Amino acid sequence: MKILVCISNVPDTTTKIKFAAGNTSIDTAGIQWVINPWDELSLTRALELKDDTSNGIKSVTVIHVGPAASETTIRKALAIGADDAVRVNAEPLDAYYTAAQIAEVVKKEQFDVVFCGIESSDFNGSTVGGMVAEFLGVPSVSAVSGIKFENGQAVLTREIDGGKETVTVSAPCVAIVQKGIAKEPRIAAMRGIMMARSKPVKVFEPVAVEPLTQVVEFEKPAPRAACKYIDAENPRQLIELLQNEAKVI
Amino acid sequence: MSVLVYTENWDGKFKKLSYELVSYAAGVAKMNGTSVTAVSVGRVEEAELKQLGNYGASKIISVTNENLSQLDSQAYAGVIAEVAAKEGSKVIIIANNNTGKAIAPRLSVRLKAGVGSGVSKLPVNHNPFTVYKRTYSGNAFAQLVIKSDIKILTLAQNSFDLVPSSNTATIENYTANVDGSTVKTSVTNVEKQTGKMLLTDADIVISGGRGMKSPDNWSPLVELADLLGGATACSRPVSDEGWRPHGEHTGQTGKIIAPNLYVAVGISGATQHLAGISSSKYIVAINSDKDAPIFESAQYGIVGDALKVLPKLVEAVKE
Known part of the structure; x- marks a missing residue:
């Protein structure tokens, strides 16, 4: 079995976002790029599954759609333990475009299970995974917080309102994963970092796809009013404000 | 059309x-x-x-x-x-x-x-x-x-x-x-809690962080949520420590919610936490550290020990 893990390159979550080019793009100066947190967890889980040899996983490959500059992020994934990587040499124009590129590679390279994080912390679209599955015409399960393999099938835990379900599906399939899939993201050890340098990164040129959406302008969230402080000895005053001023209780 | x-x-x-x-x-x-x-x-x-x-x-x-x-x-x-x-x-x-x-x-x-x-x-x-x-x-x-x-x-x-x-x-x-x-997927088991207010549905959410100091200190927080007809939530360190169930974690990688009222008790307000709650209509912060970033996002704040303030709030609501 071959697993593909989709990874996206996002600004470190503590980054103060600034805009450039008349608010049409993000000012990338000084941004620390990291693997999207959900993708990092999904890579960790894929590697855990591979470590258990009874699962018969031959390889864990990471795929990233992005320019050469994002190779640092790919090397991080290889250092964490992925066997090899694919980079589609293109700016990820929108989710539809990105998913189409990933699906194309899956068709060529024949992966059995594709892992996608449920969301990226930059665009917050929550769409690439499901789109990849639909492009491929294979089943997808979303909001997955657990995955194992049993009798040749993927057994997934799916989060639902107020609980969870167990869902089984045969490969090929796409698992769209969220928090809970792995406890802590796996961290690259020195040996992994050394080995990552010589692991193969295949570069594919993109296929022609028209994106369906485009950001035309970014803006900062509206600032909140200054905080009104209430004396810790008299929290009753807070209740009064919430009742009479905010009118929320 | x-x-x-x-x-x-x-x-x-x-x-x-x-x-x-x-x-x-x-x-x-x-x-x-x-x-x-x-x-x-x-x-x-x-x-x-x-x-x-x-x-x-x-x-x-x-x-x-x-x-x-x-x-x-x-x-x-x-x-x-x-x-x-x-x-x-x-x-x-x-x-x-x-x-x-x-x-x-x-x-x-x-x-x-x-x-x-x-x-x-x-x-x-x-x-x-x-x-x-x-x-x-x-x-x-x-x-x-x-x-x-x-x-x-x-x-x-x-x-x-x-x-x-x-x-x-x-x-x-x-x-x-x-x-x-x-139909290629099959559901083989369902575990669902019934009768409990879902965090994502709640208009009022009372949420605790590390400032609650111990999993044993949660009862006034739960009581406050019950009195107001709200749900309880928590910050990531709290769910990671196992003080509260994972389903309560609000934040970037947890649940993203937008209640009318979010009360952050003993939560400092890291960017990752704010990512899950910033769409709340009103945010109340209760924290002993007056410099905690949560106060920048809050409309109402109390600088004080969560464990001392909470029981007083419960009393005030009861009255």
Whole structure:
């Protein structure tokens, strides 16, 4: 079995976002790029599954759609333990475009299970995974917080309102994963970092796809009013404000 | 040409989110000069279906098919695409919850329709079709142009006010063409808590962080939530430590919520936490550190020890 893990390159979550080019793009100066947190967890889980040899996983490959500059992020994934990587040499124009590129590679390279994080912390679209599955015409399960393999099938835990379900599906399939899939993201050890340098990164040129959406302008969230402080000895005053001023209780 | 809205049901019942979706769809329909068709999948009583009319649906298409008894995103997207084609819908509204996130992207590829996800306001512009969406986990917003002929919008929960309407909706039963062999996923087990207020549905959320000091200190927080008819939540370190269940974690990688009132008790307010709660209408911060970043996001603040303030708040509410 071959697993593909989709990874996206996002600004470190503590980054103060600034805009450039008349608010049409993000000012990338000084941004620390990291693997999207959900993708990092999904890579960790894929590697855990591979470590258990009874699962018969031959390889864990990471795929990233992005320019050469994002190779640092790919090397991080290889250092964490992925066997090899694919980079589609293109700016990820929108989710539809990105998913189409990933699906194309899956068709060529024949992966059995594709892992996608449920969301990226930059665009917050929550769409690439499901789109990849639909492009491929294979089943997808979303909001997955657990995955194992049993009798040749993927057994997934799916989060639902107020609980969870167990869902089984045969490969090929796409698992769209969220928090809970792995406890802590796996961290690259020195040996992994050394080995990552010589692991193969295949570069594919993109296929022609028209994106369906485009950001035309970014803006900062509206600032909140200054905080009104209430004396810790008299929290009753807070209740009064919430009742009479905010009118929320 | 009607605006199509997918209204999920929970054991045959709709909830506030369903009416928010229909209210939003009615707002979009008004911009387009068209009407709202709601599509419901699964067994829902006629009286319940009619409720959707009270928020602006003119027509309700009720799909029942035994092969659709569990969510299979491929099959559901197929059925919604079929209904959209039948109705000639150019705008489709879906919730930005787990179900919506499973269906919307598949529907997008099937209909070649661009997705504006997690919208909370009506489209900014009709032509070009422009929506306002949250990006960078709440640190920025974007105006997104959807260029495709058909558009899909996923609506953030608790972000759009209900708009009552005097419509009387007509109901059309629709037999979807779903062959059981095309449903590739099967649900083998369901564990569900019933009767408990869901965090994502709650208008009031009382949330505890490390400032609560120990899992044994939670009872006044839970009591406060109960008294106010709210739900309880927590920060990531608290769920990681196992003080509270993972389902309560609000933040970037946990649940993203937008209640009317969010009370952060002993939570410092790291960026990752704020990403999950910044859309709350009112934020109250209770923290012993006057420099904690949570106060920058809060409208009301109390600088003080959470464990001393909470019992006093409980007393004040009781009175």
